[in-house]
Amino acid sequence: MAVSAGAVVIIGGAIVGSCVAYFLRAAGFSGPITVVERDPSYQYSSTALSAASIRTQFGTPVNIRMSLFGAEFIRTLKERFGPSADIGFVERGYLILGGPGTEAQRRSAAAMQLAEGAEIVVLAPSEMKTRYPWINVDGVEVATTARRNEGWFDAWSLLSLVRSAARDQGVSYVHAVANDLMVTGAKVTGVRLSNGTILAADWCVNAAGPSSARIVAGLGISLPVSPRKRTVFSIRAPLERTNFPMLFDNSGAWIRPEGAGFICGIAPTEDNDPDATGDFEPDHALLENALWPALAHRIPALEQLRVERAWAGHYEVNTLDHNGIIGAHDEISNLIFATGFSGHGIMHAPATGRGVAELIATGIYQSIDLSPLGFDRIRRSQALHETVVY
Numbered sequence: 001m002a003v004s005a006g007a008v009v010i011i012g013g014a015i016v017g018s019c020v021a022y023f024l025r026a027a028g029f030s031g032p033i034t035v036v037e038r039d040p041s042y043q044y045s046s047t048a049l050s051a052a053s054i055r056t057q058f059g060t061p062v063n064i065r066m067s068l069f070g071a072e073f074i075r076t077l078k079e080r081f082g083p084s085a086d087i088g089f090v091e092r093g094y095l096i097l098g099g100p101g102t103e104a105q106r107r108s109a110a111a112m113q114l115a116e117g118a119e120i121v122v123l124a125p126s127e128m129k130t131r132y133p134w135i136n137v138d139g140v141e142v143a144t145t146a147r148r149n150e151g152w153f154d155a156w157s158l159l160s161l162v163r164s165a166a167r168d169q170g171v172s173y174v175h176a177v178a179n180d181l182m183v184t185g186a187k188v189t190g191v192r193l194s195n196g197t198i199l200a201a202d203w204c205v206n207a208a209g210p211s212s213a214r215i216v217a218g219l220g221i222s223l224p225v226s227p228r229k230r231t232v233f234s235i236r237a238p239l240e241r242t243n244f245p246m247l248f249d250n251s252g253a254w255i256r257p258e259g260a261g262f263i264c265g266i267a268p269t270e271d272n273d274p275d276a277t278g279d280f281e282p283d284h285a286l287l288e289n290a291l292w293p294a295l296a297h298r299i300p301a302l303e304q305l306r307v308e309r310a311w312a313g314h315y316e317v318n319t320l321d322h323n324g325i326i327g328a329h330d331e332i333s334n335l336i337f338a339t340g341f342s343g344h345g346i347m348h349a350p351a352t353g354r355g356v357a358e359l360i361a362t363g364i365y366q367s368i369d370l371s372p373l374g375f376d377r378i379r380r381s382q383a384l385h386e387t388v389v390y
């Protein structure tokens, strides 16, 4: 059996795995880095199927800091990747609506977000109506938006940039399935691939997104990350798109401009949100039963809409607390997690990549302290609750 030399082995080569590889080189890590990716077309990856948006409106300080770095990373792409680097970033605030009884909590969340450096603005319904005349503000008590650091972009272009920069710096991408981790004592020593190769590993990073629990199940590690289906509908509607935000209604429905139309979605109810392994069939009933009624109530112009297409991707839901799981396993110290982002993994990929690279290269976080997202809270079942979940 062939045994390749490998210092860092990253399982999963989409946005999180590629950011880890890219930032390892940026941190001056000179050892071999191998990224194992089972599907170089990325057609079922969360990265390729996402809504590719970034927000700073979170209930947890560490998430805000990660988003702020994500926004800076996106704004300074040309400095890192050259003058032709462009991911079509539309920098525009989310508009997050709050229903009855939410104003005090939303104002205090906004104060915390401002203190963290996010540029949040609180709007009363009358101000909302002035800015966005097409909105029906019935049942809305408050809304928040951001002056900068929020918006949307093209995730595929971002992945392509980061991945080719990593490759240019000698990171090798291997097309194979990572089947097992080989552990000796309390260390991962290798990753066994579907083609029989064993990649020797001094560090192993689990960036396998919705499949990351499966990667470690064989070691008896129960990682609370589960693939959950989210359907996105691409629509056309008679509605002005200029200045249209990424709108999150208090019903849970969301909509934003995309191309010549809009994309929109809504999470299924909890009792209709099973493990979706292998299921990428769009849930068309969601549109009729939940999404369209909610959108048409909030934006009367959406009573007329035309669905152009729909697709479904998987959130890698951390069922403990909807937050990323980043950092070393508590017993196997060279097994690093970078997963569980539950719908915000693209915006947090740059901060995750940089943090994991710092951890591997220097032993500690140098920039943002990501330890609140560490594995030990999973072990202790001590949730770090994120209140702003979509």
Ligand SMILES: Cc1cc2nc3c(=O)[nH]c(=O)nc-3n(C[C@H](O)[C@H](O)[C@H](O)COP(=O)(O)OP(=O)(O)OC[C@H]3O[C@@H](n4cnc5c(N)ncnc54)[C@H](O)[C@@H]3O)c2cc1C
Pocket (backbone or CB within 6 Å): 011, 012, 013, 014, 015, 016, 017, 036, 037, 038, 039, 042, 044, 045, 046, 047, 048, 049, 050, 051, 052, 053, 054, 176, 177, 178, 179, 207, 208, 209, 210, 211, 212, 215, 230, 231, 232, 312, 313, 314, 315, 316, 338, 339, 341, 342, 343, 344, 345, 346, 347, 348
């Ligand atoms: C509909 C939808 C909308 C979303 N909207 C947003 C948004 O607006 N903003 C945002 O920040 N996030 C959003 N997300 C979440 C975001 O897409 C994910 O958090 C992010 O893409 C996770 O990136 P990843 O690289 O960890 O996972 P993935 O992109 O899923 O990549 C994991 C990779 O690992 C590979 N892999 C898995 N198992 C193995 C194995 N055993 N061997 C080798 N390779 C393996 C897979 O092929 C895959 O390419 C959304 C997700 C969905 C589904």
